[in-house]
Amino acid sequence: MSSIEASQTAQAASLQTAAAEARRAKHIERAGAQDRIATFVLTAIVAFVMLLVVSMVAYILYQGIGMLFHPGFLTEASRANGTQGGVAYQLFDSFYMLFLTLVISVPISLGGAVFLVEYAPDGPITKIASTAIETLSSLPSIVVGMFGFLVFSVNLGWKYSIISGAVALTMFNIPILVRVIQQALEDVPQSQRDACLAMGLTRWEATIHVLIPAAMPAIVTGIVLSAGRVFGEAAALLFTSGMSSPVRLNFLSLNFSSPTCAWNVFRPGESLAVHIYKIYGEGSPQAQEIVWGTAALLMVCVLMFNIAARVVGKMLAKRMTAE
Amino acid sequence: MSNETESFMSSVATSERTGKASRGHATSGEVAISTNDVNVYYGDHHALHGTSLDFHKGEITALIGPSGCGKSTFLRSLNLMNREIRGCRVTGEIMYQGRNINTPKENLYELRRSIGMVFQQPNPFRKSIYENIVFAPKRHGVTGKAELDQLVEESLRGAALWDEVKDKLDKSAFALSGGQQQRLCIARTLALKPDVILFDEPCSALDPISTLAIEDLMNTLAEERAIIIVTHSMEQASRVSNRTAFFYMGDMVEYGETEQIFTRPTDQRLNDYLTGAFS
Amino acid sequence: MASHLPKRDLEKVGMGVTGACVVLVTLVVCALIFMVAQKGLSSFFKDGVDVVGFFTGTAWDLHNTDANGMPFTGALPLIVTSFAVMVLSTAIALPIAIGSAIFAVEIQPKFGQKVFQPLIELLVGIPSVVFGLIGFYVIVGAMKAIFHVPTGLGILPGSLVLAIMILPTITTLAIDALRAVPDSYRQGSLALGYTRWQTIWHVVLRSAAPSLMTAVILGMTRAFGETLAVRMVIGGIETMPNGLLDAASTITTTLTTSMAVYADGSVQNDVLWSLALMLMGMSLIFILIIHLIGKKGGDRA
Numbered sequence: 001m002s003s004i005e006a007s008q009t010a011q012a013a014s015l016q017t018a019a020a021e022a023r024r025a026k027h028i029e030r031a032g033a034q035d036r037i038a039t040f041v042l043t044a045i046v047a048f049v050m051l052l053v054v055s056m057v058a059y060i061l062y063q064g065i066g067m068l069f070h071p072g073f074l075t076e077a078s079r080a081n082g083t084q085g086g087v088a089y090q091l092f093d094s095f096y097m098l099f100l101t102l103v104i105s106v107p108i109s110l111g112g113a114v115f116l117v118e119y120a121p122d123g124p125i126t127k128i129a130s131t132a133i134e135t136l137s138s139l140p141s142i143v144v145g146m147f148g149f150l151v152f153s154v155n156l157g158w159k160y161s162i163i164s165g166a167v168a169l170t171m172f173n174i175p176i177l178v179r180v181i182q183q184a185l186e187d188v189p190q191s192q193r194d195a196c197l198a199m200g201l202t203r204w205e206a207t208i209h210v211l212i213p214a215a216m217p218a219i220v221t222g223i224v225l226s227a228g229r230v231f232g233e234a235a236a237l238l239f240t241s242g243m244s245s246p247v248r249l250n251f252l253s254l255n256f257s258s259p260t261c262a263w264n265v266f267r268p269g270e271s272l273a274v275h276i277y278k279i280y281g282e283g284s285p286q287a288q289e290i291v292w293g294t295a296a297l298l299m300v301c302v303l304m305f306n307i308a309a310r311v312v313g314k315m316l317a318k319r320m321t322a323e
Numbered sequence: 324m325s326n327e328t329e330s331f332m333s334s335v336a337t338s339e340r341t342g343k344a345s346r347g348h349a350t351s352g353e354v355a356i357s358t359n360d361v362n363v364y365y366g367d368h369h370a371l372h373g374t375s376l377d378f379h380k381g382e383i384t385a386l387i388g389p390s391g392c393g394k395s396t397f398l399r400s401l402n403l404m405n406r407e408i409r410g411c412r413v414t415g416e417i418m419y420q421g422r423n424i425n426t427p428k429e430n431l432y433e434l435r436r437s438i439g440m441v442f443q444q445p446n447p448f449r450k451s452i453y454e455n456i457v458f459a460p461k462r463h464g465v466t467g468k469a470e471l472d473q474l475v476e477e478s479l480r481g482a483a484l485w486d487e488v489k490d491k492l493d494k495s496a497f498a499l500s501g502g503q504q505q506r507l508c509i510a511r512t513l514a515l516k517p518d519v520i521l522f523d524e525p526c527s528a529l530d531p532i533s534t535l536a537i538e539d540l541m542n543t544l545a546e547e548r549a550i551i552i553v554t555h556s557m558e559q560a561s562r563v564s565n566r567t568a569f570f571y572m573g574d575m576v577e578y579g580e581t582e583q584i585f586t587r588p589t590d591q592r593l594n595d596y597l598t599g600a601f602s
Numbered sequence: 603m604a605s606h607l608p609k610r611d612l613e614k615v616g617m618g619v620t621g622a623c624v625v626l627v628t629l630v631v632c633a634l635i636f637m638v639a640q641k642g643l644s645s646f647f648k649d650g651v652d653v654v655g656f657f658t659g660t661a662w663d664l665h666n667t668d669a670n671g672m673p674f675t676g677a678l679p680l681i682v683t684s685f686a687v688m689v690l691s692t693a694i695a696l697p698i699a700i701g702s703a704i705f706a707v708e709i710q711p712k713f714g715q716k717v718f719q720p721l722i723e724l725l726v727g728i729p730s731v732v733f734g735l736i737g738f739y740v741i742v743g744a745m746k747a748i749f750h751v752p753t754g755l756g757i758l759p760g761s762l763v764l765a766i767m768i769l770p771t772i773t774t775l776a777i778d779a780l781r782a783v784p785d786s787y788r789q790g791s792l793a794l795g796y797t798r799w800q801t802i803w804h805v806v807l808r809s810a811a812p813s814l815m816t817a818v819i820l821g822m823t824r825a826f827g828e829t830l831a832v833r834m835v836i837g838g839i840e841t842m843p844n845g846l847l848d849a850a851s852t853i854t855t856t857l858t859t860s861m862a863v864y865a866d867g868s869v870q871n872d873v874l875w876s877l878a879l880m881l882m883g884m885s886l887i888f889i890l891i892i893h894l895i896g897k898k899g900g901d902r903a
Binding site: 141 | 612613615616617619620621622624626627628630631632633634635637638641698701704706709718721722723724725726728729730731734735736740766769773796797798799800802820823826828829830833834854857858861862875878881882886888889
C-alpha cells in the first residue's frame with residue numbers, strides 16, 4: 001500500500017469517525033433534551049396534584065369553617081329533615097358508631113392477625129382466610145351495606161339501627177385492620193419470638209407480653225387511620241343505620257330500650273357523611289350552609305385522625321425506646 | 324504441620340495456661356444429653372444426616388464447620404426449637420434425663436426451662452433489666468417479690484453482670500451495651516435454672532473484649548452444666564471447648580477432644596477446614 | 603390467671619381464640635358471597651327474569667311493568683355506564699398517578715417521602731361524599747360553564763370525580779412499586795451512560811411493570827365499586843347514555859336509589875341483588891387478575 005493510499009484511507013476513516021461522532025453527539029443531545037422535558041413534565045404533574053389537594057381541602061374549609069363557629073351548629077339537633085338547625089346528633093351518632101365499630105373490629109382483627117402471623121404463617125387455612133379477607137376488602141361498600149341490610153336489618157330484625165350500621169362498618173374495617181396488624185407483627189424481629197419460645201413460653205405468651213407491645217405503635221397508628229376511613233363511610237350505612245336520627249335524643253337516659261335514649265344501639269342513627277348525602281341537593285341557602293359546614297366538620301375530624309395517628313404512633317415509639 | 328494449625332495449637336496452649344475450669348471434669352462428667360441417629364429435614368431437604376453425640380456435664384462442646392453445614396440445625400434440635408419451623412422434621416432419639424425427648428408427648432415448655440438457649444444476636448425484650456429476668460420465671464409460676472428479687476440477683480451474678488447493673492435494674496435493657504445485653508440474655512436463661520445451655524454463635528455480634536467476657540463466663544457456667552456452643556470461630560472453639568464436633572455438608576464428620584481435633588485431625592475435610600482451604 | 607394453666611392448654615386457648623377470629627371472618631365472607639349469589643340468581647331462577655335480556659336489554663324500569671306484569675330489567679345501560687366511568691377515570695388518573703410516583707421516587711425522593719406522600723395520603727382519607735359534594739358544586743358547575751349543557755351531570759363529571767378519588771390509590775401503590783426496584787438496576791443503567799429518563803423508562807418502569815399493573819387494577823376496583831360520589835354527579839337516569847354529558851346511572855348508583863324502595867323477595871328487589879352479584883363478580887375477577895399478575899411476576903423472577 002502506497003503512502004498516498006494510506007493517507008486517503010486514513011482521511012476517509014477520520015471522516016467516518018467524525019460523522020459517527022456527530023451522530024452520537026446529536027443522539028446524546030436528544031437524550032439530554034428528552035431527559036429535561038420529562039423532568040419538566042413530571043414536575044408539572046406533581047405541582048398540579050399538590051395544588052389539587054391543597055385547593056380541595058382549602059375550598060371545603062373555606063366554604064364550611066364559618067359554620068363550625070355558628071352558634072348551635074355543633075350543639076343543636078337538626079330540624080326540618082336536616083335543612084335547618086345543627087348536626088349535634090349526627091356528630092354524636094358518627095362517633096358512637098365509630099366507637100362500636102372499633103370495639104367489635106379491633107379484637108377480631110387482632111385475633112385474626114395473630115393467628116395468621118404467629119400460628120399458621122403459611123398453611124392452607126391462612127391461604128383461604130387471606131383470600132377471604134382480600135375479597136372483603138375489594139368488595140364495593142354498597143354490597144357490604146346491602147348484605148348488612150339483609151342480614152342484620154331484615155333477617156335479625158334490627159331494622160335501621162346504630163348496631164346494624166356498626167356491624168356493617170366492622171365488615172368494612174376488618175380487612176384494613178387485619179392487614180395493618182399483620183404487617184406490624186411481621187415487623188417485630190424474629191429473635192424476640194425465639195427468645196420467648198426458647199425459655200419454654202408459649203406463642204400466646206410471646207404474643208401478649210412481647211410481640212403486641214413491641215408492635216403497639218404501628219398497631220395504634222393503623223387503628224386511628226382506619227378510624228378516619230370508617231368515620232367518613234356512608235354507602236354501607238344507607239341501608240343499615242338509616243338516614244335519620246330520632247328527632248329528640250336523651251343523653252341522660254339509661255333506659256337502653258327507649259327509642260329516644262341516645263345510647264340505645266337499636267335506634268336509627270345518621271352519620272355526618274350520610275347527612276351530607278341526604279341534603280346535598282336541597283336548594284335553600286340554609287341547607288347549603290349546613291352541607292358545607294358538615295363537610296368541613298367531617299374534614300376537620302379526618303384531619304385530626306390523620307394527625308393523631310402520626311403523633312400517637314411517634315409518642316408510643318418514643319416512650320418505648322426511652323424507658 | 325502448617326502455620327495455621329500451629330497457631331491453633333498455641334491458642335489451645337494459651338487457654339490451658341489461663342486455666343480452663345472445666346478441663347478437669349473432661350472425663351468424669353456424666354452424660355447430660357445425647358443424640359442417637361438424629362436426622363433433620365426441611366421439607367424434602369435432608370439438612371442433617373444421622374448424628375449421634377454425647378454431651379457431658381461439666382464440659383463445653385463446640386460444634387464447628389462451614390456455613391450451612393448443619394451445626395445450628397443440630398443445635399436447634401436439642402431443645403426442640405426446630406418444631407417451631409414449619410416443614411421441619413426431626414427423626415432419631417434425643418436422650419435427656421433418661422427419656423427420649425423427640426416425641427410428640429414431650430412437654431416442650433418444661434423441657435426448654437432446663438435446656439436454655441442463647442442466640443447469635445443479643446435479643447433482650449423491650450423491658451427493664453429486672454423484667455427481662457423475671458419475665459419467664461413468672462410465667463412458669465415463680466411468684467413472690469422476695470423470691471423474684473433473689474432470683475434476679477442470683478442470675479445476674481451468675482452472668483457476671485450484677486455489679487454493672489445492680490443500681491439500674493429498672494432501666495431499659497436496650498440501654499445496655501451489646502456485650503452486656505448478651506450477658507443479660509444469659510442471666511435470663513440462668514433464671515430458669517437450666518442444666519444444659521445451648522449457645523448459637525453467641526459472640527459473632529460482639530467486640531473482642533465482650534467476647535472474652537462471655538467465654539470466661541461459659542467456663543464458669545460449665546462447672547455444673549453441659550454447655551454446647553456453635554461457633555464460626557475456630558480460635559473460640561479451641562479456646563473454650565473440651566470437645567469439638569466438626570460438621571460438613573449435613574454430616575457430623577469428626578468428634579473428639581478439642582486438642583486432638585485441632586492438632587491431629589484424621590479426616591481430610593476437617594484438615595482442609597482447619598488449614599483454611601475453605602471456610 | 604391464664605398463666606396458671608398448663609402451658610400446653612394455654613397454647614391451645616391462644617390458638618383457639620385467635621383461630622376463632624379467623625374462622626369467623628372467613629365464615630362471614632363465605633356467607634356474604636353465598637347470600638349475594640343466592641339472592642342475585644333467584645331473579646333468574648325463581649322470578650323468571652331473562653338472563654340474556656338482563657345483560658343485553660336497554661330498557662331499565664323497575665317502577666313500571668310490561669304486559670306480563672314484569673318490570674323492565676335490561677341492565678345494559680347500567681353496565682355500559684359503569685364500565686365507561688371506570689375506564690375513563692382510570693385513563694385520566696393513570697398518567698398523573700404514574701408521573702407523580704416517578705417524580706416522588708426517582709427525581710425528588712426526599713421531597714416525595716416527606717411532603718408529597720403525606721399529602722396524597724390525606725386524599726385517601728377524604729370521605730367519598732365530600733368528593734361528591736365538590737363534584738356537585740364545582741365540577742358540575744364547570745361542565746355547565748364550559749360545555750353549555752343544561753345540567754352538567756353525566757359520565758364525564760363522574761369520571762373526573764372518580765379520577766381524583768383513585769389517584770391516591772394508584773399513586774401510593776405505584777410509589778411502593780418503584781421503591782421496590784433495586785438501586786443496582788438504576789446504577790447499572792446510569793453507569794452505561796443512559797440519562798435518568800432513559801433509565802426510568804427502560805429499566806425502572808419495566809421491572810416494576812407487574813406491580814404497577816396491580817396498582818392500576820386496584821384503582822379500577824375502587825372506581826367500579828364507588829357509589830355515593832358518583833351518584834351525586836352522574837344524574838341517576840337509568841337509560842343508555844348518548845354522550846359523556848348525558849345524565850346516566852351506574853350499577854352502584856342504581857342500587858343506592860332503588861334498594862330501599864322494593865320489598866325483600868319482590869322481583870324488583872331480586873333484580874337489584876343480581877346487580878350486586880355482578881359487582882361482586884367483578885371484584886372477584888379483579889382479585890383473580892391481581893393474583894395472575896403476581897404469579898406471572900413471580901415465575902419470571
